[in-house]
Amino acid sequence: MKNQNIRSIFMSAVAGLLLSLPIFGTSGLSASLPPTESSRLTEPQSPVDIKALTAELAGLQADLARAKQEFLSPGTETPLPNQKRMKYSDYQAAYTTWAERIKSFSARLEKAYAQLNWIYQNRPNEKAYPQVFQVYTTCDGIYNELIEGFRKLSAPTVLQVRMVIVNDGRLNEHVSRNAGNTRADLTVEQLDQADTVTFIGSFDVVNLFLVVRQDQAFYILQRWKERPNQPGAPEILHNDVVFSQSFALAQVQGYSPAQHMELALSLNLTPVSAQGEKLLDLHDFLDRITTYTN
Secondary structure, eight states: OHHHHHHHHHHHHHHHHHHHOOOEETTEEOOOOOOOHHHHTOOOSSOOOHHHHHHHHHHHHHHHHHHHHHHBOTTSSOBSSOGGGSOHHHHHHHHHHHHHHHHHHHHHHHHHHHHHHHHHHHOTTOTTHHHHHHHHHHHHHHHHHHHHHHHTSOOTTOOOOOOOEEOOTHHHHHHHHHBOSOOBOOOHHHHHTSSEEEEEEEETTEEEEEEEETTEEEEEEEEEEEOOSSTTOOOEEEEEEEEEOOEEGGGGTTOOHHHHHHHHHTSOEEEBOOOHHHHHHHHHHHHHHHHHOO
16 A cells, blocks of 8 residues: 555656656757657666666756756746847857756656656565655756746747837937937946836837836937938948937836837937947847847
């Protein structure tokens, strides 16, 4: 009866694991589907060394605990890495690395299960079995936490922005006519300290962003080209970044993209003083916001 109870508990736990194990493809973690019973219940080719299995599970538990600490932000439900603060290539590499680590953990859990199943079938009176099984279930629990955290990440190729594209050239004209000659500092470090930097939308050739700091806000306008005045004339390429005067955040609560544009048209603009690498860093920061903003 005791062995039957252990088997019942064991199979219930395994059923939960079966439903949680992912299938991995070339693009990382995809849909969560259970492996077939035949693949899950494959028995070892040789008798199991209970001490070796215990050591393997202890090592797996330590690896999983370390991965959980690295991957999940303490006290929050936000998984790492933070794609809003990473270059696309860096985020892609981090995402792929975590997918492979989780795939490795999955394979090790499958192997441990096959060995535990062999022990239950062939050595039902093994005294160490309940203790080893408990370590297995602990590993299973931590693994499931990692899976849930990883599912919250979007694949690098997934665009999270709700794109707003407006063929209205007034912001472009506003940048050309009203940006002052006096430049001022606006750096990536300053934007990192803002409460939020939100992509509002693309208005002709100008990307519009809203930066919020406590109860104040301002706009950033990023312009990459200017349409020619005469048909057939070449486009004029720019790498302009300007920002507006500040205003009360309450003023734009609930604004639509069109309302943001109208307000930006009424504000004084200042070009950034950044040049060279610092200007490229600023453009890169804004480009990431247009890709990863929720």
